[in-house]
Amino acid sequence: MSNAQPIINFIRSVFRVPEAFIPLHAPYFGGNEKKYVLDTIESTFVSSVGAYVHQFEAMMQSITGAKHCIATVNGTTALHLALQIAGATHNTEVITQPLTFVATANAIAHTGASPVFIDVDKDTLGLSPAAFAEFLEKHVVVNDEGYAINTHTGKRIVACVPMHTFGFPARIEAISELCSKYHIALVEDAAESLGSYVGEKHTGTFGIMGTFSFNGNKTVTCGGGGAIITNDDAIAQRAKHLSTTAKLPHAYEFVHDEVAYNYRMPNINAALACAQLEQLDKILTNKKDLASTYTKYFNELTDVSFVTGIENTVPNYWLNTLVFNAPAEQQSFLQKSNEQKVMTRPIWQLMNELPMYKNCLTVNVENATYLSKRVVNIPSSYRP
Ligand SMILES: Cc1ncc(COP(=O)(O)O)c(C=O)c1O
Numbered sequence: 156m157s158n159a160q161p162i163i164n165f166i167r168s169v170f171r172v173p174e175a176f177i178p179l180h181a182p183y184f185g186g187n188e189k190k191y192v193l194d195t196i197e198s199t200f201v202s203s204v205g206a207y208v209h210q211f212e213a214m215m216q217s218i219t220g221a222k223h224c225i226a227t228v229n230g231t232t233a234l235h236l237a238l239q240i241a242g243a244t245h246n247t248e249v250i251t252q253p254l255t256f257v258a259t260a261n262a263i264a265h266t267g268a269s270p271v272f273i274d275v276d277k278d279t280l281g282l283s284p285a286a287f288a289e290f291l292e293k294h295v296v297v298n299d300e301g302y303a304i305n306t307h308t309g310k311r312i313v314a315c316v317p318m319h320t321f322g323f324p325a326r327i328e329a330i331s332e333l334c335s336k337y338h339i340a341l342v343e344d345a346a347e348s349l350g351s352y353v354g355e356k357h358t359g360t361f362g363i364m365g366t367f368s369f370n371g372n373k374t375v376t377c378g379g380g381g382a383i384i385t386n387d388d389a390i391a392q393r394a395k396h397l398s399t400t401a402k403l404p405h406a407y408e409f410v411h412d413e414v415a416y417n418y419r420m421p422n423i424n425a426a427l428a429c430a431q432l433e434q435l436d437k438i439l440t441n442k443k444d445l446a447s448t449y450t451k452y453f454n455e456l457t458d459v460s461f462v463t464g465i466e467n468t469v470p471n472y473w474l475n476t477l478v479f480n481a482p483a484e485q486q487s488f489l490q491k492s493n494e495q496k497v498m499t500r501p502i503w504q505l506m507n508e509l510p511m512y513k514n515c516l517t518v519n520v521e522n523a524t525y526l527s528k529r530v531v532n533i534p535s536s537y538r539p
Pocket residue numbers: 229230231232234255256258259318344346347367368369370379380381
């Protein structure tokens with residue numbers, strides 16, 4: 156592959172690191188992180204009660220424009236809870252994309268529901284509304300009770316979970332229209348898309364709920380953390396209740412009224428999250444600058460393209476993404492770059508190929524298969 160070495164050299168020059176290891180995405184702690192974390196230790200409020208959790212939720216509301224935010228221990232639990240509230244349970248189905256991080260499918264499986272895999276678009280890397288519409292028209296009816304029924308399996312389709320891959324927004328407005336038409340709840344897996352917009356609207360605000368991750372590899376991190384956002388008062392109340400062991404308010408008694416979870420984000424993590432969110436704009440600007448440097452370089456090359464998302468969207472450029480023309484070029488670049496300590500990664504193995512999901516209904520994976528053999532993520536960290 157002729158271009159591998161010049162690309163590796165270019166990445167090194169961009170990060171001004173001539174020899175040392177370059178990670179794919181390192182966290183950047185340039186603000187009040189130590190101060191706020193120390194504050195939780197000194198106050199002893201490190202666990203599931205504390206002011207930083209509320210502050211984090213208020214900051215997420217202001218960033219996303221959502222009316223409510225419920226902080227959770229990670230993005231997987233946020234999605235699990237959101238799907239349970241949306242009605243996912245045994246003998247139901249949830250639509251998602253085959254090209255996603257395994258947590259999306261796992262969260263569906265945790266509710267007892269079965270994932271149904273529908274293809275992605277090549278330009279957004281997210282769920283394809285065209286493929287979704289074709290599936291709905293051919294195989295789904297809305298019954299007398301107003302439920303979407305999959306005529307293949309006889310099961311109710313309760314929810315659809317598109318994922319904004321690497322921070323590039325999916326065609327979420329078209330997906331949302333289809334969900335409304337077929338009475339399917341839209342829950343966005345926005346784990347990777349904090350700071351990504353469609354028009355003026357933040358990703359995660361197009362359906363009944365959106366979920367986020369603050370894992371160490373994300374745009375901003377709190378070690379481990381997640382969030383559900385929603386504009387619905389009843390959903391917010393229910394999410395908070397289920398995430399806090401369904402404990403009823405009482406001055407000292409332990410009264411719990413249903414089976415629930417210990418999913419609330421601890422205050423020590425929320426402290427870190429607040430310090431990180433304070434710097435979100437700065438981090439996004441820095442990452443956009445990196446993406447524009449990459450864009451200029453890759454626009455000159457012919458055997459690889461640099462993903463920039465679609466019109467009317469603002470990606471956060473969480474992980475910068477290349478699509479090679481041929482699978483052999485992807486493999487050669489992955490091997491050479493990692494050998495030379497420039498960390499690069501392929502996109503995930505398709506969900507329908509994993510042993511636990513291989514028997515799930517898989518409608519169409521043509522574009523997902525194409526991308527899985529060609530996509531590579533290149534170093535994307537904040538550059539101080
Ligand atoms: C698309 C997607 N969904 C869900 C998750 C789960 O988030 P977490 O690792 O915080 O559980 C992640 C990230 O890790 C992700 O990338």
